[in-house]
Amino acid sequence: MTINKTWLAGFVGIAALGLAAPALGQDKPxxxxxxxxxxxxxxxxxxxxxxxxxxxxxxxxxxxxxxxxxxxxxxxxxxxxxxxxxxxxxxxxxxxxxxxxxxxxxxxxxxxxxxxxxxxxxxxxxxxxxxxxxxxxxxxxxxxxxxSSCFHYNQRILDERGVAPPKTIEEMIEAARQLTFTRDDGTKVYGFLINGEGYANTVDLARAWDGDFITLDYHVATTDEGMMKAVTLLHDFYEEGILPSNWAAIKDEEVNNWMQTGRAAMSLNSCGRNRIFNDPEKSQEAGNIKTVAIPVSEAFKDKFDVAPAKVxxxxxxxxxxxxxxxxxxxxxxxxxxxxxxxxxxxxxxxxxxxxxxxxxxxxxxxxxxxxxxxxxxxGRVPLPPFDNAAKASDIFVEELQAAVLGMKSPEDAMASVQKRVTPLLPQ
Amino acid sequence: MRDSLPTRILRPICFVLIAVWSGFPIFFLVMSSFKPPRDILAFPPRFFFTPTLDNYTALVTRWPEFFEALQSSLIVTIGATVLTVVATTLAGYVYSRVRSRLLAASAFLMIVIRMVPPIVITLPLFPVINYLRLSDTHIVLIVLYTTFFVSLNTWIMKAFIDQIPREIEEAAVIDGAGLMQILRYIILPLSAQGMIAASTFVFIFSWNEFLFAFIFTTTDAKTAPLVISEMVGAVDGVEWGVLFAAATVQLIPILVFVIAVQKYVIAGLTAGSLKG
Missing domain, CATH: 3.40.190.10 (Periplasmic binding protein-like II)
Structure with a gap:
């Protein structure tokens, strides 16, 4: 067999490819x-x-x-x-x-x-x-x-108490009162429940009045009307027993569990929770939990169809x-x-x-x-990003809990948030 | 002297209370792992239920990485335990038999190092480990766990070896035994109880450790506690049944190990408490 130019070119080509392979490999992991x-x-x-x-x-x-x-x-x-x-x-x-x-x-x-x-x-x-x-x-x-946050309610409990699904936040407040009761077996049903260890669902509630914790332009809005209404409402709910006595220790997992077991009638939480609230393998109330947008206040109906909740x-x-x-x-x-x-x-x-x-x-x-x-x-984010966001959230939760539990007035607590959080914001 | 009547009544009551207090969480965990998911946190609580293996099936099918992580945990735990016991037995022997100012200073240094919070050391170590390409390897965890237990275990082993009469070694020397023979035929057999006690601490620590594993592993050396933490941190709701099944599986090896060696642990901890 003789080696002609074509063969030679082929050998050279294969050798070159072999040498180049590692380099090509670097480009494509x-x-x-x-x-x-x-x-x-x-x-x-x-x-x-x-x-x-x-x-x-x-x-x-x-x-x-x-x-x-x-x-x-x-x-x-x-x-x-x-x-x-x-x-x-x-x-x-x-x-x-x-x-x-x-x-x-x-x-x-x-x-x-x-x-x-x-x-x-x-x-x-x-x-x-x-x-x-x-x-x-x-x-x-x-x-x-x-x-994104939605409003979840247990249709079975609403029917049991003869309450229509609320269309405004004012109707939701009234419904929460009617949906708080004690069953014959001694089990207490709470009309409304949100996480007591976080800030996000309180912001959701404030959004029914277009309220905020910190606005997107970094203004602490806790003493504005929306947040004040939300915090005062939570305080009133706590006083009336609509929120449980251990509310300040309630986490998202407890909210899930209470909705799944029919111990809470209404809640604000991520829309996606509808799936686990209605999962027959996990929930005693599967099929009963309805999920809708958070109702906006009557006063803001002209501005929003639904509350601009947390996203x-x-x-x-x-x-x-x-x-x-x-x-x-x-x-x-x-x-x-x-x-x-x-x-x-x-x-x-x-x-x-x-x-x-x-x-x-x-x-x-x-x-x-x-x-x-x-x-x-x-909807909009519950908090704009900034380096001290975690610290600001902790301050908010601390003062919120003090206000809801009656250790401070809502006005004093939210004024304190404003005073303590403002220096933490980007200048 | 006979105990007084109140003591005789209170002692079993206290024993039962402590046993329930300590044992109930484990009982709840294991029982819950056999409950159907909707019964686990049902209200009112359901004490009677038909046991199911659904949670374990879900663990196998939905979290296969948990079992890979268990393997990693086992490799790291055994590696760290063996390395610690070998290193601390030899160190304990030296501290027990040799007197020098340098050794006294090094013993003090070991105690000081033990007092440093791990987080202070681990974060600056991250770029170094990364540079050495040791990140996400079993060896880095084995070395770190060993490092943190060398001081405590050296002192345990020293206390144990202190109890072995020097006369036995002197007799062996007269019979022509060298250092290695003394270690192999005298020190190691007679200090085996102490080695088991010392190994218990590092075994339990390595099996459950989270911080180092979290910082230095990614996939290949990921340990079981990291996977369990992911189960707890599910953003779409915790799967309690799967979580309890995983926790039960993770509990079994450590429970078996501790039950098997518990009497040596007591002996190890009390070594050196009586002289003479």
Whole structure:
């Protein structure tokens, strides 16, 4: 056999490919690593809608590795990774309240990626969510999942007491009084229950009068009419026994449990809780809990159809020190496409696109889809992001509990919040 | 001397109260893991129920990573326990048999290090471990857990070895035994009880430890407490049945181990309390 030029060229070509392979491999990793809460993995890979990353993985020959942590742990880990010279994390999920200046400057700005490889119909993603991740005109995160607050009530208890579903906050207050009673077996039913250890549901209540804790322009609004009405109402409820005596120690898990066991008749909580309130495997009241938008006060009916309740959301961000930013962006873009947003919603995600709520599948799956969309159209974050947000929240909860339990007057407590929190805000 | 009547009446009552106080949470945990999810926190509480393995099935199908994490926990726990016992037995022997100012100073230093809150050390260590590419490995947890238990266990082993008469070693030396033979045939067998006692502390600590594992692991070396913390932190409602099933599974090895070695623990803790 003689070696002619064609053979020689072939050998040289194969040798060159062999030498170049490691270098090519560096550009395309085996896996992209996503650090998230477990819920993000569940809704991205669930059975009903399917794995929203699968087509992308097949097309690119790159796998996706999920690293899941609890909310606090996730952020703590992410913030540490962001400060390293280089991180193995390619995409991270960030809660909107954690997107403060000191963090965003360690994230990859998305404007250039958007120009080169844009997200499909980004205007369909609720503008308020995008705005909350835009700093100095630059986009740093793509919203993926939201948790908006709704009003949940137990239709069976309402029927039992002859109470119609409230349409305004004033009707809800009156209903709470009528729905507080003691059953023949000695079990007390509380007309209204919210988390006593957090600030968010109190902000929800204040939003019925368009109230706030801290406004988006960083003004402490605790002494304004909306928040004062909410705190005074909670104090009155506590005095009247509409809230339980251990209210200050009630957490979200207890609220869930009391709604599931019929010990609480009405609550403000994330709309998605409807699912667990009505899960026959977990709830004694399955099928009885209805979920609607939080009713607005009579006085604000001209301004809002529903109360502009709390909307919190998770965004996908890319660390500035990540190794494969273009590839990571391409996956982010894929995960929030209209098609994948619907798939994730069918897996239980709170969708961030308005169009998703209009789909037939969504309406079939979520009986409260229209109500949730109504909240998203007017809702806003419970607290704008700033470095001292956690400290400010602690102060609010401390003073709120003092006011509700009668250790301070609502006026004094909320004035104290204003005095203590104002110096913590960005100047 | 016979106990007084009130003492004889109060003693069993106190015993029962303490036993219920300590045992009820474990009983509740294990029982709940066999309850149907809607009965776990039902109101009024349901004490009679048909046991089910649904929670364990859900744990296997929905949280497969829990069992991988259990394997990691086991590797790290056994590794840390073995390394600690070996290191502290040898150190305890030296502290027991050798007198020098340098050793006294090092003993003091060990106590001081033990008093430093772990978080003070762990956070600055993160970039170093990352640079060394040891992040998310079992070895980093084994070394850290060992480091934090070397001081306490060295003192336990020293107290134990102090009780072994030097005359036995002197007789062995006369018979021609070297240091290694003395260690192998005299010190190790006679201090086995102390080694078991010392191992108990590091075993329990390593099995349940959260902070170091949280900071230094991601996926490959993730331990069971981290997965359980994820179950507790579910944003769409805690699955109590699955959580209790996982906690029960995680409890079993430690319970078996502690029951098996409990008498040595008492012996280890009281070593050196009586002289003469």
């Amino acid at each position: 085996d896996n992209l690593t996503i650090i998230s809460h477990r819920v993000h993995q569940t809704v991205s890979t669930g059975e009903q809608g399917g794995d929203i990353t699968k087509d992308w993985q097949d097309a690119n020959g790159v796998g996706v590795e999920w690293v899941t942590l609890d909310t606090g742990a996730l952020h703590e880990r992410l913030f540490r990774e962001l400060q390293l010279p280089e991180t193995n994390i390619d995409i991270a999920f960030l809660l909107n309240t954690r997107a403060v200046d000191s963090v965003t400057k360690l994230l990859e700005p998305f404007d250039e990626h958007m120009a080169a490889n844009p997200v499909e119909n980004i205007d369909d993603i609720f503008p308020g969510l995008r705005a909350a991740m835009t700093f100095d005109g630059t986009l740093y995160g793509i919203p993926f999942r939201h948790a 919190e959301f998770w965004t996908m961000v890319i660390p500035a020190n990540a190794k494969h930013k273009d590839l990571a962006w391409d996956l982010v873009k894929t995960m929030v496409s209209p098609e994948n947003t619907l798939k994730a919603a069918l897996n239980g995600n709170g969708p961030v696109r308005a169009s998703t709520y209009d789909s037939a599948e969504m309406k079939n799956q979520l009986p409260y889809a229209d109500e949730e969309k109504a909240v998203l159209l007017v």
